[in-house]
Amino acid sequence: MGTFELGGDLRVNRIGYGAMRLAAPPEPGIDPGMGHIWRAPGDREAASAVLRRAVELGVNLIDTADSYGLGENEELIAEALRPYRDDVVIATKVGVVRPSPLEWVPLGHPAYLRQQTELSLRRLRVERIDLLQLHRIDPEVPLADQIGTLKQLRDEGKVRHIGLSEVSAGQLREAAEITPIASVQNMYNLVTRHHEDVVDYAAEQGIAFIPFFPVAMGEHAGPDGPVAAVAKEIGATPAQTALAWLLRRSPAVLPIPGTTSIAHLEENVAAGGVELSDEQFERLSAL
Incomplete structure (x- = not known):
């Protein structure tokens, strides 16, 4: 699996855990897609067990957001993992407002970003957030104001490192001119590959690239598909093969597969020991 120095001083194992999936099922009449990230799961102990097992397996990058369950996701992480182990890095995101279960609206007003950061600090029960990411760039607010607010929070000691989400290489360069x-x-996996230039730029600059939905494979994941064929060759599952491809794609890539199942969690983490040959990597890259 290897490790990565996040921000130059936080060593994390390269397979993290995305906590977004720890949510209650969608309510009747609600689209089962992103609309279900609205409330915390009913069985909080089962969700906590997944988080604790992740840390036991060596996962030390946990990703969440203030908008997941309107903050309940952050509270769940604190309930499960506090006191946090010294090497555990908690990443959260601010900059999206949830007026209803199906709405995810960018909101980058400086006052809002500051308020949500303060709330995240309380819910996670920490004095400083290891990695605070701008969830989405608000097109109605100058980027310099949004990044400048996160920089101010870092200067105040409330944030250790700053990140971005769903941005282009140009936006990443513009933000980096304001602060490290x-x-x-960004969304990135074997099928969704439109951020190739961002992956390469991140690697060149020593910036972690954290792909969300890292295991999404579409029709390629079928039992007779190319991913399954490679998986059979190396004695792994298709999901492990997809994660192994990401780990091979760039040393700066840190996948954060999410799951509510301990068995799937263990399968995902075991992908760190899966190796692809040059030919297998190229075959998958050509999909």
């Missing part, structure tokens, strides 16, 4: 950027979190 430690991470970028």
Whole structure:
């Protein structure tokens, strides 16, 4: 699996855990897609067990956001993991407002970003957030104001490192001119590959690239598909093969697969020991 120096001083194992999936099922009449990230799971102990098992397995990068369950996701992490182990890095995000279960609206007003950071500090029960990421750039607010607010929070000691989410390489460069950027979190997997230039730029600059939905594979994940074929060759599952491809793609890539199942969690973490040959990597890269 290897490790990565996040922000130059936080060593994390390269497979993290995305806590977004720890949510209650969608309410009747609600789209089962992103609309279900609205409330904490009913069985909080089972969710806590997944988080604790992740840390037991060596996962030390836990990703969440203030908008997941309207903050309940952060509270759940604190309940499960406090007192935090010294090497555990908690990453959260601010900059998206949730007026309803199906709405995810960028809101980058400086006062809002500051308020949400203060709330995240309380819910996570920490004095400083290891990695605070701008969840989405608000097109109605100058980027300099949004990044400048996060920089001010870092200067005040409330944030250790700053990251971005769903940005282009140009936006990443623009933000980096204002303050050092430690991470970028974009959707990226074997099928969704439109951020290739961001992956490469992040690696060149020593910035962590944190792909969300890292295991999404579409039709390639079928039992007769190319991912399954490579998985059979190396004695792994298709999900492990997809994660192994990401780890091979760039040394700066830190996948954060999420799950509510301890068995799937263990499968995902075991992907750190899966190796692809040059030919297998190239075959998957050509999909």
